[in-house]
Amino acid sequence: MEENNTDVIQGTLDMLILKTLSLQPLHGFGIARRIEQISRGVFKVNPGSLLTALQRLERAGWLDAEWRDTENARRAKYYTLTRAGRKQLDEETADWNRRVSAVARLLKADA
Amino acid sequence: MRLFRQLTRGLRALTNRSATDREIDEEVQHYLAQAAAEQERRGVPRAEAARMARLELGNATNVREQVRGYGWENVVDSTLADLRYASRRLRSSPGFTFVTTLTLALGIGATTAIFSVVNAILFDPLPYPHPERVVAIREFGTDGAPNAGTFGMYRAMADRARSLDAIAVFRSWQPTITGRGEPERLEGQRVSAGYFRALGIAPAMGRDFDASDDRLNGPRVVILSDAVWRRHFQTDRAIVGKTVTLDDDSYMVIGIMPASFDNVLAPQALLWAPLQYDLSQGRAWGHHLRTIARLAPGVSIDRATREVDALGRAVLAEQRPETYDAATRFDATSLRGELTRGVRSALLAIMAAVALVLVIASVNVTNLLLARGVRRRGEISLRAALGAARGRVMRQLLTETLLLAGVGGTFGLVVAVLGLRALVALSPAELPRVAAIGIDGTMFAFALVVTTLVGVASGLAPAIQAMRLNPGDDLQHASRRTVGGLGHTRAVLVSSEVAIALVLLVSSGLLLRSVERLFAVDVGFASSNVLTMQIQATGHRFDPEGATGRFFEQALDNVRRVPGVTNAAMTSQLPLSGDADIYGVFFEPAVPNDPGSLRGTFRYAVLGDYFATMGIPLRRGRLLDARDRAGAPLVAVISESMARRRLPGLDPIGRQLRVGPAGPYTVVGVVGDVRQESLALGETDAVYMTPSQWKFEDNPMSLVVHARSDAAALTSAVRAAVWAVDKDQPIVRVATMDALLTGSAASRRFALRLFEAFGLAALVLAAAGLYGVLAGSVVERWREIGVRSALGASRGDIMGLILRQGLRLTTLGVVVGIGGALLATRLLATQLFGVSHVDPLTYVGVVVLLTLTSIVASALPAWRASRVDPVTALRSE
Numbered sequence: 001m002e003e004n005n006t007d008v009i010q011g012t013l014d015m016l017i018l019k020t021l022s023l024q025p026l027h028g029f030g031i032a033r034r035i036e037q038i039s040r041g042v043f044k045v046n047p048g049s050l051l052t053a054l055q056r057l058e059r060a061g062w063l064d065a066e067w068r069d070t071e072n073a074r075r076a077k078y079y080t081l082t083r084a085g086r087k088q089l090d091e092e093t094a095d096w097n098r099r100v101s102a103v104a105r106l107l108k109a110d111a
Numbered sequence: 112m113r114l115f116r117q118l119t120r121g122l123r124a125l126t127n128r129s130a131t132d133r134e135i136d137e138e139v140q141h142y143l144a145q146a147a148a149e150q151e152r153r154g155v156p157r158a159e160a161a162r163m164a165r166l167e168l169g170n171a172t173n174v175r176e177q178v179r180g181y182g183w184e185n186v187v188d189s190t191l192a193d194l195r196y197a198s199r200r201l202r203s204s205p206g207f208t209f210v211t212t213l214t215l216a217l218g219i220g221a222t223t224a225i226f227s228v229v230n231a232i233l234f235d236p237l238p239y240p241h242p243e244r245v246v247a248i249r250e251f252g253t254d255g256a257p258n259a260g261t262f263g264m265y266r267a268m269a270d271r272a273r274s275l276d277a278i279a280v281f282r283s284w285q286p287t288i289t290g291r292g293e294p295e296r297l298e299g300q301r302v303s304a305g306y307f308r309a310l311g312i313a314p315a316m317g318r319d320f321d322a323s324d325d326r327l328n329g330p331r332v333v334i335l336s337d338a339v340w341r342r343h344f345q346t347d348r349a350i351v352g353k354t355v356t357l358d359d360d361s362y363m364v365i366g367i368m369p370a371s372f373d374n375v376l377a378p379q380a381l382l383w384a385p386l387q388y389d390l391s392q393g394r395a396w397g398h399h400l401r402t403i404a405r406l407a408p409g410v411s412i413d414r415a416t417r418e419v420d421a422l423g424r425a426v427l428a429e430q431r432p433e434t435y436d437a438a439t440r441f442d443a444t445s446l447r448g449e450l451t452r453g454v455r456s457a458l459l460a461i462m463a464a465v466a467l468v469l470v471i472a473s474v475n476v477t478n479l480l481l482a483r484g485v486r487r488r489g490e491i492s493l494r495a496a497l498g499a500a501r502g503r504v505m506r507q508l509l510t511e512t513l514l515l516a517g518v519g520g521t522f523g524l525v526v527a528v529l530g531l532r533a534l535v536a537l538s539p540a541e542l543p544r545v546a547a548i549g550i551d552g553t554m555f556a557f558a559l560v561v562t563t564l565v566g567v568a569s570g571l572a573p574a575i576q577a578m579r580l581n582p583g584d585d586l587q588h589a590s591r592r593t594v595g596g597l598g599h600t601r602a603v604l605v606s607s608e609v610a611i612a613l614v615l616l617v618s619s620g621l622l623l624r625s626v627e628r629l630f631a632v633d634v635g636f637a638s639s640n641v642l643t644m645q646i647q648a649t650g651h652r653f654d655p656e657g658a659t660g661r662f663f664e665q666a667l668d669n670v671r672r673v674p675g676v677t678n679a680a681m682t683s684q685l686p687l688s689g690d691a692d693i694y695g696v697f698f699e700p701a702v703p704n705d706p707g708s709l710r711g712t713f714r715y716a717v718l719g720d721y722f723a724t725m726g727i728p729l730r731r732g733r734l735l736d737a738r739d740r741a742g743a744p745l746v747a748v749i750s751e752s753m754a755r756r757r758l759p760g761l762d763p764i765g766r767q768l769r770v771g772p773a774g775p776y777t778v779v780g781v782v783g784d785v786r787q788e789s790l791a792l793g794e795t796d797a798v799y800m801t802p803s804q805w806k807f808e809d810n811p812m813s814l815v816v817h818a819r820s821d822a823a824a825l826t827s828a829v830r831a832a833v834w835a836v837d838k839d840q841p842i843v844r845v846a847t848m849d850a851l852l853t854g855s856a857a858s859r860r861f862a863l864r865l866f867e868a869f870g871l872a873a874l875v876l877a878a879a880g881l882y883g884v885l886a887g888s889v890v891e892r893w894r895e896i897g898v899r900s901a902l903g904a905s906r907g908d909i910m911g912l913i914l915r916q917g918l919r920l921t922t923l924g925v926v927v928g929i930g931g932a933l934l935a936t937r938l939l940a941t942q943l944f945g946v947s948h949v950d951p952l953t954y955v956g957v958v959v960l961l962t963l964t965s966i967v968a969s970a971l972p973a974w975r976a977s978r979v980d981p982v983t984a985l986r987s988e
Contacts (some may be wrong), residue, residue: 028138029145047167048174051135055181059120061113076141084496102699 013053014045015096016103018062018081018089027076054079062088121184125217128188135178139171182386190510197511204340207483208515211476213566214876215519218472220526221869223558227467227527228534229458230557231547237447238373240311242404246412247449248278248402248419251440258711259693260402262388263395264441265303267426268404274415274443276407279306280400283377284384285650286357287809287841288343291419296647296841297339299356299382300374306383307334307368307941312425317351317366324365325385332385333362339381354564359650373462373546375450376543377405395509396431397771399710403446415443450543456941457862462936464618467611471876473569474604474611478880480512480573481601482887491577505574506715512570513563520562527558537864539857572600601884602920608880609924613874613961617932619866620953621943626863626947629856635785636686637726641848642822643685647811647835649843659808662837667719668814669832675825678817680719683802683809686787688844690813694771696798697755702766705757712753712796713787714770716809722782723800724817732764734778741803747776752784753796770798773806789855791944815848822847863941872960877924885917896976897984906977913976917969918962925958 020026022033022103031054032045057063062085072075143164150160151314170176177187201208211864249257250264265280272278281302281560287294302305304325313319314334324332333355335344339917344350362384374380388395406415424439451458484491494504528550535548646666648659663681670679693711721727722734730751739746747768754763776798787795802809807922814833818825830842846854889896896909904912936948946953 025282027141028140032142033149047139048169048177051138051142051174051178052181055178057448059113059116059182061116066782074141075146077138 012096013045013049013094014057015089017050017053017083018092019056021063021079021081022086022089024080025080027070027078031079057085060088061085115357117183117188121182122189124182124184124956132175132179135175139168139174139234143168143171146413157492167232174720179514191508193510194514196507197514200511200514204483207479211479211515212522213514213517214472215562215874215878216522216526218531219462219516219520219523219558219561219565220463221536221872222465222561223523223527224534224555225402225462225865226557227531227554228538229462230546230553232544233451233455233458234544235544235547237375238371238460238510241408241701244276244406244910245310245446245447246404246406246415246443248404249442249444249449250398250423252438255438260397260400261396262390262400263396263430263568264351264404264423264426265400266395268402268419268422269303269305271422272404272418274407274410274417275404277305277308278404279303279309280386280402281306281376282386282400283380284383285647285843286384287647288355288357289359289366289650290356291840293296296843297381298379299384300377301386302383303386303388306403309403309525310374312368312372312792313407314366315369316348317364319366320385325387327387327389329387329574331360331362331363333357334366334368334855335364335384336368336374336381337372337901340367357382359652375399375446375544375546380544392429394772397695399727403444406443412425412443412445415540416441419443419498446614454542454858456938457858460618460938461862461865461940463935464615464866467615467871468869468876471567471608471611471873471880473877474608475880475883476512476515476565477569477572478601478604478884480569481576482883484508484573484576484683484889485887487577501578502526505578508577509567509570512573513566516562516566518571519565520558523562524555524558525962527554537861540854540860541629541858542861547805565722574602584979601887602923605877605880605884606920606924606927608877609921609961609965610928612870613925613928613957614932614935614959615866615870615873616941616957617928617953619758619863620957621936621939621946621948621950622859622863624865624950624953625942625944626856626859626945628861629790630852632786632945634686635783635850636729636792636848638852640818640820640822641725642816642818642825643688643813643842643844643846643848643851644826644829644842645685645811645813646681646844649840652837653810655876659810660802662771662840663718663802663812665836666833667814669835670814671719671830673816673825673828673832675819676816676829677819678720680717680721680725680815681802681812682718682721682815683716683805684713684787685813685815685851686785687723687789687848687851688813691788696753696757696771696796696800697769699767699769699775702758702761704759712798714795715799716802716805716812717799718802718812721815724815725785728783730781730783732778734782735799735801736779739801739804743804745774745776745804746779746800747774748780748782748799749778750784750795750797751781756779756796770797770800776804778798790852815843859942859944865983874964878964880970881917882972883966884920885913885969886975888916889913889972889976891977893979896979897981900979901985902982909977909979910973913973914966914969917965917973921962921965925961928961929954929958 017033020031020038023034026034028051029049031046032047035043054063054065056094057106058065058079062082063079064082066078066080067075068078142163147157147160150163151157155163165171187828210734217223230303237245239245244403248260248268250260252258260280260444262280265278268275269278281300284299284301285296286299287296304320305321307313307319315337319332320332320334324330335350340346340350344357350364351367352363352365356362356364406412406416408524412721415978420441424435427435428438442550446757449454486812491504495501531548535545538545608803646663648662653662666677667681670676684692692714694714696712715721717735722729732748732753735748747770749763749768758766763778764779764782768778769775782799784795785797787797814829816822816825816829826845830845833840835843898910899912900906932954933949939947
């Protein structure tokens with residue numbers, strides 16, 4: 001896990017956060033770990049960028065934030081995907097897929 | 112939704128910063144705790160787990176700042192902080208703040224006030240629906256100057272021009288209203304039926320004129336303005352359909368115009384009656400009406416011009432071949448342009464002048480800021496060394512200038528409002544569209560834009576200066592050891608101030624000389640101790656043949672007997688009063704090489720010793736006298752320049768001439784030329800006859816009274832003498848001839864006054880700028896000066912050093928300024944009279960004035976420099 005990890009690809013953090021939250025509401029740390037887990041440790045999330053992105057997405061109306069008590073009796077800020085957020089995720093996913101297949105085609109042509 | 116969230120979250124952060132900070136902090140702490148807990152679950156010891164968590168997170172403060180830095184409210188926040196800091200700084204140097212704010216307030220205020228006037232007059236559309244379709248129809252004579260319109264041409268165009276929706280002619284009308292308190296002569300207009308339709312405004316109550324109203328001996332109907340309706344009829348709605356008495360006749364009120372109706376063609380007109388033109392008087396082709404029209408929808412001014420030109424020439428060629436030639440042409444032109452034609456160039460020149468004053472004011476502020484920037488180097492370097500980004504420092508400095516400009520602009524608005532009032536109060540009578548001048552949104556928007564521009568423009572150089580600083584250098588050299596002249600930028604700026612001041616001073620100098628020359632003009636009559644007033648014979652008692660003439664003769668007899676009166680006479684038109692009664696004059700038989708009556712000839716009917724009373728000299732032949740009564744052979748006196756121009760090398764005495772439809776008259780004398788229209792326009796043709804030998808009745812007449820001493824003091828006695836004949840006759844337009852003379856140059860004086868004010872402001876600002884720059888340079892060169900005097904430089908040497916520096920800057924400015932003035936004063940060409948725009952005397956005078964001023968401005972810094980004590984200067988580090 002220590003070796004091969006990279007920072008999240010520029011511009012995809014928002015999409016990854018939205019995707020993660022589409023599965024279940026989470027707090028900041030939870031989101032970071034989940035992204036790392038699902039990507040099998042390929043992506044490493046910078047906490048500063050993550051928390052700022054959360055702030056931005058919440059302001060944009062794609063997430064709702066709520067303070068909840070956690071299991072160990074601490075308060076944590078949980079984020080939930082809104083309907084607008086789900087729509088945004090769909091759009092970003094479609095957009096991402098288009099780009100990826102385009103890049104893939106280009107690379108194949110090259111080879 | 113997004114916007115709402117952005118707004119509420121941002122506002123919350125702004126209003127309750129600590130709560131949002133706490134939340135961010137809590138979130139970061141939670142992240143840390145979770146990360147540590149995770150490590151602990153993997154069996155890492157607690158202390159090590161906490162360290163690893165911190166490692167993962169990085170600097171917690173940085174993370175907090177990063178998260179906190181998101182959102183628009185931070186921009187607001189830092190701007191507020193900048194503003195607080197800026198206002199602290201400005202408060203800490205009240206002298207600087209006062210001077211710059213005052214400079215900017217005056218600059219911005221004057222510019223805004225002038226802009227409001229110029230904008231309202233030149234650029235605001237006329238207050239009518241589709242104002243771009245309202246045009247003036249003009250006829251140009253052989254000399255290319257526009258003539259007044261004729262009724263004949265109006266009729267032809269009304270019948271045949273297809274590009275016009277409505278066309279109208281009008282002339283002024285001054286009826287006397289009676290039956291409701293004191294008789295009062297009102298200002299009004301006689302208009303053809305389409306007048307209000309051409310403007311596009313319908314009466315608020317009642318009906319508009321229609322074709323059946325506008326025919327000779329048609330119904331006596333009148334439309335009232337809102338003002339007269341309020342003043343004379345107490346807004347009585349039932350007045351429509353009732354009659355009012357005007358000039359002893361009953362007129363039925365058929366309509367009331369809306370209060371908002373702004374009659375740009377005659378702003379003083381209070382009521383309107385149909386023109387009811389009398390074609391039997393044979394004046395259908397006399398140039399004495401003005402013509403306006405409304406273009407049909409979709410018709411361009413060009414197309415309308417093509418049509419009216421073709422139509423007008425065809426009609427003239429067919430019906431008036433004797434006045435038609437190839438140079439005659441017609442056009443349609445924007446009414447707004449036509450109204451403002453005379454003042455346009457003067458207003459634009461004034462606008463340019465005030466903009467230059469504003470530029471000088473901004474440059475002054477820039478220079479003050481630059482000088483202060485030098486003194487603030489230490490502070491700025493320190494901030495840069497502590498990690499402030501250059502952009503951030505620059506932003507802070509710009510905020511400071513913008514705040515300064517904002518305060519200046521706010522006071523500037525006060526200046527603008529006061530200035531606007533003063534401008535309207537002082538404005539010459541011939542200034543059109545004064546009603547449109549007012550305080551409005553455009554004015555505020557303009558002030559805001561100007562303030563921002565000034566703030567950015569004057570703050571940019573100082574901010575760039577600060578950016579160029581190298582913190583290391585300056586922290587080490589905070590004691591300003593460096594020897595050197597003055598910053599290049601400041602030298603250029605102060606020289607440009609001098610250059611601009613020179614341009615403004617030369618302009619005002621040229622205007623001053625023009626006005627001087629104008630008043631040195633020989634008007635052709637003696638104005639001192641002459642009182643004038645206009646008398647009208649109104650009412651049916653003057654219907655009988657000759658009654659009007661008898662009234663004027665009796666009134667004149669009475670006035671002559673008033674003690675203190677040395678001579679008195681009456682004239683149908685008074686020089687320099689705005690009267691213009693113009694006819695075509697033709698010699699019979701025609702004279703070979705007669706260039707013709709191009710611009711028309713002023714026709715005067717004069718009663719009594721008019722020439723003696725006015726001091727108009729007789730050149731040849733005889734004057735008009737008691738012999739020239741009705742029934743006697745018709746005789747006329749013509750002006751010198753008319754004799755010279757129309758009858759070159761011929762004896763005018765005994766020639767026969769026709770004046771419009773009247774005559775033929777035999778020329779019996781030649782008199783001196785008189786300036787009729789304005790001081791600047793000379794060489795006008797004039798023909799004089801007695802009222803009883805004129806075809807029509809002249810009414811009103813102007814009384815001219817020559818007094819032994821103070822003419823104005825005789826006013827009430829003269830009035831009483833007239834009223835002794837008939838107490839119901841209104842007397843208006845009472846003025847001394849001297850006052851008319853002065854008033855006739857009012858617009859030039861107005862422009863002159865403004866230019867003088869701007870020139871003076873420019874001079875003071877430039878001097879202040881020079882002083883400020885030199886004083887700053889003395890402070891910066893303190894040590895150098897100390898070294899110089901320690902090495903043996905005398906006080907005179909040191910003073911010379913600074914004075915030379917000042918003179919160098921001035922000379923540079925003067926050289927550039929002369930070039931600028933040579934170009935810029937061309938704009939003034941139409942305002943100049945009898946003086947060339949390159950008049951050497953004016954230029955030399957201004958250069959001397961500027962040089963002397965700059966020496967005065969340099970003297971104090973030079974003296975201070977000479978007092979530098981070398982010991983203190985060298986020890987002060």
